[in-house]
Amino acid sequence: MAEHKNRPRVVIVGGGFGGLHAAQALRRAEVDVTLVDRSNYHLFQPLLYQVATGALSPANIASPLRSILRRQRNTVVLQAEATGFDLSGQRLLLADGQLPYDYLVVAAGATHSHFGHDEWEPLAPGLKTIDHATEIRARVLSAFERAERATDPDEQQRLLSFVIVGGGPTGVELAGALSELSRHTLRHEFRRVSPESARIHLVDAAPCVLSNYPQDLSDKARGFLERLDVTVHPHTLVTGITPHGVTLKRDDTETDLPAATVLWAAGVKASPLAKKLADAAGGETDRAGRISVNDDLSLPDFDNVLVIGDMARVLDDNDAPLPGVAPVAIQQGKYVARAIRNRIAGAVTKPFRYRDRGSMATVGRSAAVVDLGRFKFAGFFAWLCWLFLHLMLLVSFQNRILVLVQWMWSYVTHGRAARLITGRRPDAEQGADAAKPNGA
Numbered sequence: 001m002a003e004h005k006n007r008p009r010v011v012i013v014g015g016g017f018g019g020l021h022a023a024q025a026l027r028r029a030e031v032d033v034t035l036v037d038r039s040n041y042h043l044f045q046p047l048l049y050q051v052a053t054g055a056l057s058p059a060n061i062a063s064p065l066r067s068i069l070r071r072q073r074n075t076v077v078l079q080a081e082a083t084g085f086d087l088s089g090q091r092l093l094l095a096d097g098q099l100p101y102d103y104l105v106v107a108a109g110a111t112h113s114h115f116g117h118d119e120w121e122p123l124a125p126g127l128k129t130i131d132h133a134t135e136i137r138a139r140v141l142s143a144f145e146r147a148e149r150a151t152d153p154d155e156q157q158r159l160l161s162f163v164i165v166g167g168g169p170t171g172v173e174l175a176g177a178l179s180e181l182s183r184h185t186l187r188h189e190f191r192r193v194s195p196e197s198a199r200i201h202l203v204d205a206a207p208c209v210l211s212n213y214p215q216d217l218s219d220k221a222r223g224f225l226e227r228l229d230v231t232v233h234p235h236t237l238v239t240g241i242t243p244h245g246v247t248l249k250r251d252d253t254e255t256d257l258p259a260a261t262v263l264w265a266a267g268v269k270a271s272p273l274a275k276k277l278a279d280a281a282g283g284e285t286d287r288a289g290r291i292s293v294n295d296d297l298s299l300p301d302f303d304n305v306l307v308i309g310d311m312a313r314v315l316d317d318n319d320a321p322l323p324g325v326a327p328v329a330i331q332q333g334k335y336v337a338r339a340i341r342n343r344i345a346g347a348v349t350k351p352f353r354y355r356d357r358g359s360m361a362t363v364g365r366s367a368a369v370v371d372l373g374r375f376k377f378a379g380f381f382a383w384l385c386w387l388f389l390h391l392m393l394l395v396s397f398q399n400r401i402l403v404l405v406q407w408m409w410s411y412v413t414h415g416r417a418a419r420l421i422t423g424r425r426p427d428a429e430q431g432a433d434a435a436k437p438n439g440a
Helices: 017-025 047-053 130-149 153-157 169-185 215-227 270-283 326-347 380-393 397-413 427-433
Strands: 009-013 034-037 042-044 060-064 075-079 082-086 090-096 098-102 103-106 110-112 159-163 199-203 230-233 236-240 245-250 251-256 261-264 268-270 304-306 359-364 369-370 374-377
Touching: 009 169, 009 230, 009 359, 017 034, 017 103, 017 199, 017 326, 047 169, 047 380, 060 397, 090 251, 103 159, 103 270, 103 326, 110 397, 130 261, 153 159, 153 251, 159 245, 169 199, 169 215, 169 359, 199 245, 215 230, 215 374, 251 374, 268 270, 268 359, 270 304, 359 380, 369 380, 374 380, 380 397
Parallel strands: 009 034, 009 103, 034 075, 103 304, 159 199, 159 261, 199 230
Antiparallel strands: 042 060, 082 090, 090 098, 110 268, 236 245, 245 251, 359 369, 369 374
């Protein structure tokens, strides 16, 4: 792309849902766009749990950013790491340089939060990146492999016990997928242990799973989980995590639950870039690390800097922060592109307003819950709706075909073709042996 000296320069940080849709919405604008991301791909995060449980491969849910934007002549993609901001000088600071801008869109997303217990992170990984998903996949599958070699029944049961912390959509979907994996996919593949005897525990401090959904859908989701032999622990806090298990607290009673694998799906916080941006602007972040923005998503005192997605604190009509979900980021990405075009043209842009078109979550095979406002339903038809929507949201046609074929095969055979233990062994209990490559 040949840059035009007199055209405004738009720099977008982050190739997730918000940043990518902002870039795509500027394809016909008289601007030069630079999309910066430390990865070279766009990741469809809602299906990460299927990578973590072996149903899909990473390439099924990720597409190269250059491929997605190859026909967009006004856009350059740079793989680089943003490290800070010079707002007065209108420069984005990179690990190996800087980028000048006329308009800056910051959409760096979020990571998981252990609510102040950072020491739990190595023991209870979250699920936000491909690396997280492949690590969790290795931990889960290694637990079954170690159980096959164990001779003590109590140790076998501990190895076949899985704890998922967090009863939101990610936790519910993980629990359902783990149940399918243990009770169907792995059922006849081991000789000394029965994978279907695995115990899956879903822990949440809220009184019910999917607490942001209507109560009847939450109750149905719990029923689907119990049908999959998932033990739900509502009103329960995690007060300790060790390599040997977790400590749970309900009311005033604490109990130890032996488990070899603990997975974290309880909370998120904005990217550390949000704090750096707030410091550069002389502002603050909230408890979740988000930055308060104006009603046009611009940064206070810097109207050419726009913050979207999980980094932005935007309130709905009930003065509650908008959730960190893909539809919010997508709508905000399209909005800031329109706002930039309007500002260049001297037009006024109305304040951003999120249109909530509903939410849905799947609970294992052939079951899901769907909340579309006036229409609420659960079961097989809800599951079909979930499949169709997620298939259509994948940005690459090739990925849609690959995922569709994998889903059809899995539905017919209960198979999960991507059950690979890759990287280094994730067994923290084996000390120095854990650092040896597979097969060493």
